[in-house]
Amino acid sequence: MARSETLSSKLVQLANRLQARRASRSRPATGFVSQPEPRTLGSFAKGRQLCAGNFLFAGHLVEARDTLIWDLEMPSKGFEEQLHGFTWLDDLAAVGDLNARKNSQAWLIAWIERYGDGKGAGWTPDLTGRRIIRWINHALFLLNSMPSDQTDQLFSCMGQQVIFLSKRWKAAAPGLPRFEALTGLVYAGLALSGMDHLVKPAVEALAKECAAQIDVQGGIPTRNPEELLEVFTLLTWAAAALTEAGRLAPAEHIAAIERIAPTLRSLRHSDGGLARFHGGGRGMEGRLDHALASSGVRAKARNGLAMGYARLQAGRTSVVIDASAPPQGEFSANAHASTFAMELTSGRRPLIVNCGCGQCFGDDWQRAGRATPSHSTLGLDGYSSARLGAPGFVGGQRRELLTQGAKDVLLENASGLEAIHFHGGHDGYRNSHGLTHVRQLDLSQDGRALIGEDTVTTITDKDKQCFDAAMDLVQLQGIGFHLRFHLHPEVDATLDMGGNAVSLALRSGEIWVFRQTGSHGISLEPSVYLEKGRIKPRATKQIVLSGRVMGYAARISWTLAKAQDTPTGVRDLQRDEADFDT
Numbered sequence: 001m002a003r004s005e006t007l008s009s010k011l012v013q014l015a016n017r018l019q020a021r022r023a024s025r026s027r028p029a030t031g032f033v034s035q036p037e038p039r040t041l042g043s044f045a046k047g048r049q050l051c052a053g054n055f056l057f058a059g060h061l062v063e064a065r066d067t068l069i070w071d072l073e074m075p076s077k078g079f080e081e082q083l084h085g086f087t088w089l090d091d092l093a094a095v096g097d098l099n100a101r102k103n104s105q106a107w108l109i110a111w112i113e114r115y116g117d118g119k120g121a122g123w124t125p126d127l128t129g130r131r132i133i134r135w136i137n138h139a140l141f142l143l144n145s146m147p148s149d150q151t152d153q154l155f156s157c158m159g160q161q162v163i164f165l166s167k168r169w170k171a172a173a174p175g176l177p178r179f180e181a182l183t184g185l186v187y188a189g190l191a192l193s194g195m196d197h198l199v200k201p202a203v204e205a206l207a208k209e210c211a212a213q214i215d216v217q218g219g220i221p222t223r224n225p226e227e228l229l230e231v232f233t234l235l236t237w238a239a240a241a242l243t244e245a246g247r248l249a250p251a252e253h254i255a256a257i258e259r260i261a262p263t264l265r266s267l268r269h270s271d272g273g274l275a276r277f278h279g280g281g282r283g284m285e286g287r288l289d290h291a292l293a294s295s296g297v298r299a300k301a302r303n304g305l306a307m308g309y310a311r312l313q314a315g316r317t318s319v320v321i322d323a324s325a326p327p328q329g330e331f332s333a334n335a336h337a338s339t340f341a342m343e344l345t346s347g348r349r350p351l352i353v354n355c356g357c358g359q360c361f362g363d364d365w366q367r368a369g370r371a372t373p374s375h376s377t378l379g380l381d382g383y384s385s386a387r388l389g390a391p392g393f394v395g396g397q398r399r400e401l402l403t404q405g406a407k408d409v410l411l412e413n414a415s416g417l418e419a420i421h422f423h424g425g426h427d428g429y430r431n432s433h434g435l436t437h438v439r440q441l442d443l444s445q446d447g448r449a450l451i452g453e454d455t456v457t458t459i460t461d462k463d464k465q466c467f468d469a470a471m472d473l474v475q476l477q478g479i480g481f482h483l484r485f486h487l488h489p490e491v492d493a494t495l496d497m498g499g500n501a502v503s504l505a506l507r508s509g510e511i512w513v514f515r516q517t518g519s520h521g522i523s524l525e526p527s528v529y530l531e532k533g534r535i536k537p538r539a540t541k542q543i544v545l546s547g548r549v550m551g552y553a554a555r556i557s558w559t560l561a562k563a564q565d566t567p568t569g570v571r572d573l574q575r576d577e578a579d580f581d582t
Helices: 002-023 044-051 077-085 088-095 098-115 125-137 139-143 148-171 176-191 196-213 225-244 251-266 287-295 363-370 461-473
Strands: 054-057 060-063 309-314 317-322 342-346 349-353 378-380 387-394 397-403 409-415 419-429 435-444 449-457 479-487 492-496 501-505 511-517 521-529 538-549 553-562
Touching: 002 148, 044 054, 044 088, 044 098, 054 077, 077 125, 088 098, 088 125, 098 139, 098 148, 125 139, 125 148, 125 176, 139 148, 148 176, 148 196, 176 196, 176 225, 196 225, 196 251, 225 251, 225 287, 251 287, 309 419, 309 435, 317 435, 378 435, 378 449, 435 461, 449 479, 461 479, 479 521, 479 553, 492 521, 501 521, 538 553
Parallel strands: none
Antiparallel strands: 054 060, 309 317, 317 342, 342 349, 349 479, 378 479, 387 397, 409 419, 419 435, 435 449, 449 553, 479 538, 492 501, 501 511, 511 553, 521 538
16 A cells, blocks of 8 residues: 555656646747735745855754755755745845845845756645745845846746646645645736736636535644644735735635634634644734735634634633634644643733644654644543544655544533533544543633543443443553643743742732542653744643543542732733744
């Protein structure tokens, strides 16, 4: 099976290369039909770092001053792909000075000369779509003072990439890669001369993808919040480009935007960042607000589940819970065993988090980040609520898919006079131990207290038999469990009250206190915060409640509440430190 998958991946790469070379013989574009307007957002700080010769991509920092970007030694495939995607052009355009423009022009022309004939890692449908969008968005920045022969090279290569996309977009994996390819095709077909005939089929294909990939909850099969934001952004760009060209986006396209917007609002914490689940990060600062504003959709956050997540919101506090089964099949390539994991943010300060996606730090960190112990939920010793299965090929890349995850997830969500309530159970440990995890969370109406109760229990006689068999394997010593609460790195945590509580100090000045009721052990242990855009994981801490299931049920009760002297509203004006390379 592995050999056939490898062969299939190589055939896809070969087909991409052949189509890229054929496209190089097609009639090139000669200019723009209309003056393009930039829509992508870049980082001024990252742009300055690039100009200084500090290249940070996919968790790797390469320092090479006065070096052509394509002469760098590529430390990983992810690093190389990010270079070929040209998202760094957003950052250089954000700087916008003479030095940034000269670097942009030199690196772009060098790419055309080295890879324009179909060579290199950049000739995949998704990377080509991503790249062509940046070239068009920043065309005015790039064309300023560019010699005429280089201008001709630019338009010729853009035309080549559009032809390539028209032939190969179907080879992109369903989901974000295909949305990138089709949006790039729509964008370029509208902007470049001689490419207008490609717009209608691309628009129709994009509408079909919207209907197929965006469900009634406004979610996508991967359940990755940051990926949903990227899809939403692409759809709003395509719709805006069509409107500016005097065309209307299809009804399926507009409906998808209208379904996604309230879902993203549900997945946004009180500080404006996205909940970090299933391989997604918080999103680039300002990206979510900009995308929501650009969409023109004013719908509020969803009632009930949003893409399988539950949200509790009161006062300054937001809680987001992974309240559904994990993604299945090919869509689980980056999924996590995170059922019933939670994140809590107070004001603009994250408090309880999940470790995050470790993909940019290597395979070992990626595997660790996907396991249940890397999430703020309950796990059994040596087991996750879903397991990593045999590797498979997704989008031409070898990935480990999730298997044996929670399938039956029962929920109850309500809002009362005193608290906002979440109550659910999942069967992720039922096959292995006969145990069902039940989680109950109650957020007070003022957002100052979260009361939790986690239970592992058998439900049927068959479950009891399975539990008895698991107990025999450990010689009746009990099934070990750990209830974890990972803390954001900026939270200052100390054991208090003789080791029976943990005090949590935020930079805003707020103090939260975590307590547990019962005889379970409580400890403060090391943890990590896996964050995109850094060269190594950040050290942090986690609160851990430990115990053993000795009978057919075990219950752990806990509270997380603001200290009595903490005001309801805090004027949080402290700025976070910018640390590009730590």
